[in-house]
Amino acid sequence: GDSVTQTEGQVTVSESKSLIINCTYSATSIAYPNLFWYVRYPGEGLQLLLKVITAGQKGSSRGFEATYNKETTSFHLQKASVQESDSAVYYCALRDTNAYKVIFGKGTHLHVLP
Amino acid sequence: NAGVIQTPRHKVTGKGQEATLWCEPISGHSAVFWYRQTIVQGLEFLTYFRNQAPIDDSGMPKERFSAQMPNQSHSTLKIQSTQPQDSAVYLCASSSDWGGAPDTQYFGPGTRLLVL
Numbered sequence: 001g002d003s004v005t006q007t008e009g010q011v012t013v014s015e016s017k018s019l020i021i022n023c024t025y026s027a028t029s030i031a032y033p034n035l036f037w038y039v040r041y042p043g044e045g046l047q048l049l050l051k052v053i054t055a056g057q058k059g060s061s062r063g064f065e066a067t068y069n070k071e072t073t074s075f076h077l078q079k080a081s082v083q084e085s086d087s088a089v090y091y092c093a094l095r096d097t098n099a100y101k102v103i104f105g106k107g108t109h110l111h112v113l114p
Numbered sequence: 115n116a117g118v119i120q121t122p123r124h125k126v127t128g129k130g131q132e133a134t135l136w137c138e139p140i141s142g143h144s145a146v147f148w149y150r151q152t153i154v155q156g157l158e159f160l161t162y163f164r165n166q167a168p169i170d171d172s173g174m175p176k177e178r179f180s181a182q183m184p185n186q187s188h189s190t191l192k193i194q195s196t197q198p199q200d201s202a203v204y205l206c207a208s209s210s211d212w213g214g215a216p217d218t219q220y221f222g223p224g225t226r227l228l229v230l
Contacts, residue, residue, distance in 0.1 A: 104159075
């Protein structure tokens with residue numbers, strides 16, 4: 001089936017350190033998956049961080065980057081230097097190009113230590 | 115633009131009671147989605163409407179849960195005979211069409227339901 005896997009439920013990183021949040025996907029019934037990262041900051045609603053609709057392309061926003069790798073079926077989220085304000089829950093998600101339904105991973109709670 | 119509005123933000127019900135959750139999508143958006151979020155299951159898709167018509171309810175529990183969209187400005191999710199395992203945050207999202215294809219989903223703040 002179609003699914004998104006985030007292996008880490010929680011990640012703790014010190015401020016100014018680099019970050020990788022892992023995401024892999026399975027898209028057995030989706031011909032052209034679109035990939036997303038959503039974020040929920042404390043006290044706020046879920047919001048789109050970045051999206052990539054073409055394999056091989058990279059998306060970026062607020063210093064975060066993610067590359068759509070079709071060979072490894074991965075879409076890891078990276079940041080070179082995290083800030084305390086990046087503490088939030090990050091969700092990887094996928095969707096078919098012409099479909100509305102989005103499939104989410106279980107989320108990764110990022111704690112950035114000052 | 116007020117974004118997606120969900121009411122109430124918090125709801126406490128007793129076991130066996132009915133709960134109705136409301137969602138007002140962003141004006142002009144053609145699709146409305148309902149999700150349920152729990153610590154154990156994460157974000158689960160429940161159902162969605164496009165142009166007020168129900169399109170996919172594959173995530174809805176077969177019993178006790180129902181969703182409607184009587185007009186383009188609001189949708190409701192109703193849970194009959196609530197059970198403690200229904201306790202969750204229920205999220206509503208809406209999206210527009212972009213060139214005939216679905217655009218980004220915008221989420222509301224959620225309704226936190228607690229069934230005692």
